[in-house]
Amino acid sequence: MTRAELDKDPQDVAAMFDTIASRYDLLNSVLTLGWERRWRKAVVDAVDAYSGELVLDLAAGTGTSSESFTRKGARVIACDFSLGMLQVGAERRGGASRRGVTVVAGDALALPFADETFDAVTISFGLRNVQDADRALRELRRVTKVGGRLVICEFSHLPVRPLDRILAKGMEIGLPLVARGFSDNPDAYAYLSESIAAWPDQRALARQLQAAGWSRVAWRNLTFGVVALHRARRED
Numbered sequence: 001m002t003r004a005e006l007d008k009d010p011q012d013v014a015a016m017f018d019t020i021a022s023r024y025d026l027l028n029s030v031l032t033l034g035w036e037r038r039w040r041k042a043v044v045d046a047v048d049a050y051s052g053e054l055v056l057d058l059a060a061g062t063g064t065s066s067e068s069f070t071r072k073g074a075r076v077i078a079c080d081f082s083l084g085m086l087q088v089g090a091e092r093r094g095g096a097s098r099r100g101v102t103v104v105a106g107d108a109l110a111l112p113f114a115d116e117t118f119d120a121v122t123i124s125f126g127l128r129n130v131q132d133a134d135r136a137l138r139e140l141r142r143v144t145k146v147g148g149r150l151v152i153c154e155f156s157h158l159p160v161r162p163l164d165r166i167l168a169k170g171m172e173i174g175l176p177l178v179a180r181g182f183s184d185n186p187d188a189y190a191y192l193s194e195s196i197a198a199w200p201d202q203r204a205l206a207r208q209l210q211a212a213g214w215s216r217v218a219w220r221n222l223t224f225g226v227v228a229l230h231r232a233r234r235e236d
């Protein structure tokens with residue numbers, strides 16, 4: 001079965017998401033025991049997009065979050081490099097440009113947008129899968145208007161390290177096991193637990209944002225740090 005490794009080869013990553021696209025959203029609900037709905041609401045509140053604004057939802061996948069950013073009238077570009085994920089989302093919404101969301105195929109490492117295009121940029125559960133996260137953070141900054149905002153939602157680490165290790169072990173065993181019952185590609189869920197375990201903690205990711213030129217970097221934990229929400233601004 002197609003799965004990515006921790007080198008996050010872009011072709012492997014895109015192919016892996018292509019294979020799980022049709023059941024991706026179902027699996028998310030099952031594996032997160034419904035918590036993802038709260039995490040997504042926290043993202044939408046943090047992005048706080050309003051009428052007249054243009055939002056980039058990068059690594060949007062099927063666009064599960066994208067439509068929520070339009071609730072106060074903003075327009076959203078949902079960008080991803082897995083055509084399978086984009087297609088499932090577009091079919092669900094009834095077209096590639098519907099209900100304020102326009103789907104654009106593109107790579108986070110070379111975004112197909114001009115400098116200073118977006119009022120807000122956001123990425124949920126995507127940055128961890130990008131081969132060069134630092135470069136993606138610089139690309140996100142490049143396409144954000146001065147004064148614009150960034151919101152990152154990503155799996156993270158429990159502050160109490162022994163508990164974090166127990167959680168990681170549980171995910172290593174549990175995720176592929178549960179996925180076997182629901183997904184066409186359970187191996188992809190072994191990659192999920194491995195990539196979460198290898199992902200930097202909240203403080204380290206904040207430092208990466210600063211190094212990429214983002215200002216006013218802050219984060220807050222969701223569900224005790226299982227997920228973290230990082231926010232930042234482009235100030236110059």
Ligand SMILES: C[S@@+](CC[C@H](N)C(=O)[O-])C[C@H]1O[C@@H](n2cnc3c(N)ncnc32)[C@H](O)[C@@H]1O
Pocket residue numbers: 010013014017058059060061062063064065079080081082085106107108109123124125126129130131
């Ligand atoms: C776990 S899914 C997240 C989808 C969606 N944001 C969500 O919250 O459900 C990760 C997505 O990141 C995308 N991705 C990974 N690397 C990428 C890159 N370099 N450029 C664009 N998309 C990328 C994958 O194709 C996949 O759709």
